Amino acid sequence: MASQDITAHSGSKYSNRVILKTLMESSDGGLGLVGQRIVIGGWVRSSKEVRKEPVPPPPPIDNGIDKTRSKEVSCVEIIQSRIPLLRSIIKVLGGSGYTVREKFESVAPKPRPPPRSTVYLLVTDGSCVASLQVLVDSSIVPPSQLLPTGTCILVEGVLRQPPGQGKHVVELKAEKVLHIGMVDRDTYPLSKKRLPLDLLRDYSQFRPRTTTVASIMRIRSALSFATHSFFEEHQFLHIQVPTITATDCEGSSNMFQISTFAGKTDKKEQSTIDATEGVSLEAIKGALKEKRNLVENLKRSESNKEALVAALQDLRKTNELASQLEVREKIKSETSVKTDTVNMSEDFFSNQMYLTVSGRLHLESYASALGNVYAFGPRFQAEKTETAKHAAEMWMVEIEMAFSQLEDAVNCASDYFKHLCKWVLENCPQDMSFVAKRIDSNCIDRLKSMTLCSFEKLSYTEAINCLKQVAENTFETNLEWGVALTAEHLSYLADDIYKKPVIIYNYPIEVKPFYVRLNDDGKTVAAFDIVVPRVGTLVSGSQNEERLDMITARTKELHFPTEQYEWYLDLRRHGTVKHSGFTLRFDLMALFITGLTNVRDVIPFPRSYGKANN
Structure with missing residues (x-):
């Protein structure tokens, strides 16, 4: 039962x-x-x-013994009871005047239970x-x-x-x-x-057991589910794009390179390295010189043959150690050769490969066949910086839509963002109440306002002019047309001027990726960003260049290796279509929802420069 x-x-x-x-x-x-x-x-x-409460001890048991009589027991009687032989002797000697008592039974008190x-x-x-x-x-x-x-x-x-x-x-x-x-x-x-969040990062295997991190992870899970529900509802297909790629999708040099060459030192070489680890070759060479001088002096004096033999043995061992160190230095120099001098045809993939920084190029090939598609996964950037809004591995939601233009991507991104905010409010009330109590008291009101407000829209040129009019203009980077807007500029627009999400579009060609469609003015491209309060740039999108001659000219202008992009240019050669899409930084969305300030606190196992413990 x-x-x-x-x-x-x-x-x-x-x-x-x-x-x-x-x-x-x-x-x-x-x-x-x-x-x-x-x-x-x-x-x-x-x-x-x-x-x-402890149980009171039981009352004493009445065993029928006369208590008044027991007080009269003499020392002799006690001794008799304890020593049987003495009782017999007393009887023989006529000690009948004494009462011989039977042996007392000594009862040990029972130990009390805890x-x-x-x-x-x-x-x-x-x-x-x-x-x-x-x-x-x-x-x-x-x-x-x-x-x-x-x-x-x-x-x-x-x-x-x-x-x-x-x-x-x-x-x-x-x-x-x-x-x-x-x-x-x-x-x-x-x-x-109540360990602070920055200390909890050192114990990422245990931190989900804390109430705060557990709530963050449940909210993150809800955002993931909401992502799939939104695109399923709007008839997008979910495509898994590769993590390992030969294509530099963003024209960035900050990419993780993939190779199997590292660590191929054979066991003999490795044991040599281990035996000499921590020993300086320069120090050994100096010791060799001293030991040779000592041997020469002992040979000239001929006074102590035993000392000479010992010195020669010591010199031989030092020579062997110096040889091992030279081998170690040679191995180090060979393994540190730059990849451009390595014969990559002998590597696993036969050419240089990277961890992807974006999946949008690969997603385009499926949009050119299936219509509307999206991808959701980790992207990697090898930036040796540790800022609150960046980690080496971050999750992105990327979409591509065939037969669409810039305005379509902007509308889709805006609707998707509002859907995420609404979903969390409706499906995570207990977690959001906890976040409001423990982290950010305004988080619920902020999400409600996001679902109701209209986004401010202005061009890059209008954004520059708006920021130049700020009376207390103390920005670290000068405001000039053609320069990328910094996080400081963007945050000022969203947090201080408009106090709501801001859509900035039509950027200069120099500050956006090579694949973005060139506008008719020849200076700007059809790109946009959605900047939200507290976080900054949450979404970046564009209408992509569908004209073969334009994108070919762009790759040549940037000196891109032609062979890396031939497969991508083929999409323009055969059945090209106007298309647009965007990338939403999923980890920053979780940061925006919870009101936290460091992206490492919303990533289950954060990776950043010099820090990856598990």
């Missing part, structure tokens, strides 16, 4: 445990299941032990913000195994209403503890309460 109860109220088809979200976020807060036996599993968020206690645990399984209070009697499991924060437990018990008025609607009275995953308080990093 118990197993039937558990199965009937399980929140998961693939486990016999109840997922806490189905319980804690139900309309009655779980009251409908009061009295039912369920299984829950999770991790201890906080705990306390409450000791029960005092009973109840452990109160707040348990979370990561499915929601709320925790379930679980009561475990010390007779079931020793409290010391359950109390540390982070302990994993699987518990079977009966759901009940807490006695009295409290903040918990229901609680679980444990009857069985099915599993305990203990932690070491001394080494577990989350034993301390």
Whole structure:
């Protein structure tokens, strides 16, 4: 019967445990299941032990012995009772005047059992913000195994209403503890309460156990689901574009190169390197000179043959070490040869390959056959900087639409952005309430305003003129037409002037990728950015060049290697079509939703320059 109860109220088809979200976020807060036996599993968020009142000792037992008589027992009688041989001697010697008592039975007092206690645990399984209070009697499991924060437990018990008025609607009275995953308080990093987010980045394997990061990840998951639902609703096809590519999609030099050449040092060479690691070749050469001088002096003096033999052995060993160091330096110089001097035909792909910075070029080939398509995945940039809005690996949502122009891409991007804001408000109310309480009190109002407001639209030229009119113009970068707008300029437009999303379009040709369509003025291209408050540029898009002669001229002007882009130019040679698209920086969208300031706090395992621990 118990197993039937558990199965009937399980929140998961693939486990016999109840997922806490189905319980804690139900309309009655779980009251409908009061009295039912369920299984829950999770991790201890906080705990306390409450000791029960000790049971009073039982009254003394009356065994019929005359207490007044017992007071008259003499020392001799006590000795008689303890030493049987002495009793016999006293009897023989006529000690009949003394009463010989039987041996006293010494009864050791029974040890008192440890005092009973109840452990109160707040348990979370990561499915929601709320925790379930679980009561475990010390007779079931020793409290010391359950109390540390982070302990994993699987518990079977009966759901009940807490006695009295409290903040918990229901609680679980444990009857069985099915599993305990203990932690070491001394080494577990989350034993301390409320660690700041920047310190949590060093423990990315544990930080989702914190309430803050768990809420961020649930919001991020909702954004991912909302992305697919939006494009599915508008009949886009989801395409997986390659992560490894031979094409520099953005004309950028900050790309991660892929090669199998590194690490091919053979074992003999590697052992040589290991044996000489930390030893300087220059220092060894200096030691060699001293040892040779010592040998020459000993040879001339001929006074101590044993010292000469020892010096010669020492010189030989030093020579061997110097030879090993020379081999090490040679290996280092060979492995540090630049890739342009390496014969790439011997590499895995037979030519230079990179981690992609953008999937839009590959997506175009499918838009040219399937119409409207989108991709969702990681993109990589090897920038040796550590800013709050950039990481080496970031997730992007990219779309391409056939038979469309710049205005179509702008409208699609605006609708998609509003859809994400609305989706989170409707589907993550508990997480957003927590974020408003713990991180940004204005986050909910900000999202509501995003779904209702119209976006400000201005050309690049108008944006330059607008910023030049700012009285307290103290921008670090001078405002000149043809120069890329910096994050400082863009944030000022969205945060200070318009206080809402701003769409900037028709950029100078020099500041946008080679594939963007040239406008009729010959100076600007059909590109746009959506700049939002707090984050900056969230979306970048364009109408792409469909004219073969124009894009060919552009690649030659930028001195791009022709062979890398032949496949892309083929799309213009055969069945070309007007098309447009955009890229939304997914991690920055999560940053905007939560009100956080550093993108590393919304990425599950952030990678940045010099930092990748797992």
